[in-house]
Amino acid sequence: MTRFLLPIIAVMMAASPVAAVQPDEMLADPVMELRAREISKELRCVVCQNESIDESNAELARDLRLVVRDRLMQGDADDQVIKYVVDRYGDYVLLRPPFKASTYILWFGPLLFAVLAVFGGWRFYKARGGSAIAATVAAESAPPPLSAEERRKLDKLLKDTDGAGDTA
C-alpha cells in the first residue's frame, strides 16, 4: 500500500502552495521565521488581493514581509505585528475577517438564512397539512355555484337517470 501512497503523497506535497519568501528575507532563527510565516499567511497582499503576503510575488508583499520580520525582531508579539499592519491598511488586510459589530452580518448571515429557510419550510408544510393553503387552493379551484336554472336542469337529469336505472 505504501508503495502506492508514497509517490502520491510526494506529488501532492510538491503541488502544495509555494511561498514567495526568498532566502535573503528569512530570519536566522527558525522559530522566529516560523512565526513570521504564520503571520504572513494571515495578511492580504494589497496588490494581488486574493493572495496572502506569504504567497505573493509582488514587491510590496516582499516589503511587508520584511516589515513583519522587522517588527518580530524588535520584540513585538504576533498580534502586535498584525495590529501594526492593520493600523496602516485597515481590516481589509486581514484574510480572516475580525469578529465585530460591522461584520456580524458576515458571521451570522448564513445562520440567519438557515433559520429563515427552516421557518419558511415549517410554515409551508403546516399550512399545507392543515388549512391555509389547502383552503385557498380548494376555494380557487372550486367551480362557481350553480345558478337556479342549472340547478333545475340538474335535478331533472338526476330524476331521469333514477328512472332509467343505473347507467353511470
Place this chain on the structure above:
Amino acid sequence: MKKLIYLVPIVVLAALAVMFTVGLGRDPKTIPSVLIDRPVPSFALEALPDRGKPLSSTDLTGQVTLVNIFGSWCVACIAEHPILVNISKTGEVPIHGIAWREKDPRDAMRWLGRHGDPYDRVGHDADSRVAIDFGVTGAPETFVVDPKGVIRYKHIGPVTTEVWENTLKPLIAQLRKSP
C-alpha cells in the same frame, strides 16, 4: 396577499442585479484608507542625489500640502505628471514627492529631468517603510495634508484634470478657509 409571496424571488433577484451592477463599476483596487483624519506618520527621508530639499513629516505642517507617491518605474505616474507640473506652475499648493522604491535614486532624478519636476521637497523611500506607513497600495497616490499635518484625503491612481478641478482644488480651498 398570499400571492405576494411569489414576488419575493423576483424582488431578491432584482436587488442582487442592482448590487452586482453597481459592483461592476467599482474598482476593487481602491481600498478605503484608514489614515484619513489621522496625522501623517512621522518620517524623515533622504533627498534625491544633488537635488537637496529632503522630505520629513515636519515639512508637512503650517500649510495645506499635497504629498505625491511616484516612481520612475511607474507608468501611470507619467500620465499624471503633466497635471502636477501645471499645478506647481500655478503655485496653488506645494507638492511634495516621495520617490518610492527606486533601485537607484538617480533613476528618479533622470525621470524628473525628462518629465519635469513639480515638487518642492522630494524624499526617497527605498525600502517602502514610509509608503507602508502611509498605507500605500500602489503608485501613484496623492494625499492632501492640512496645516496641522493631518491627512484629509487620499487619491488612488493618477490625478487627472477632473480630479484636480472637482476634488482636490475645492478641498484645498476649504481647508484653507476652515482647517
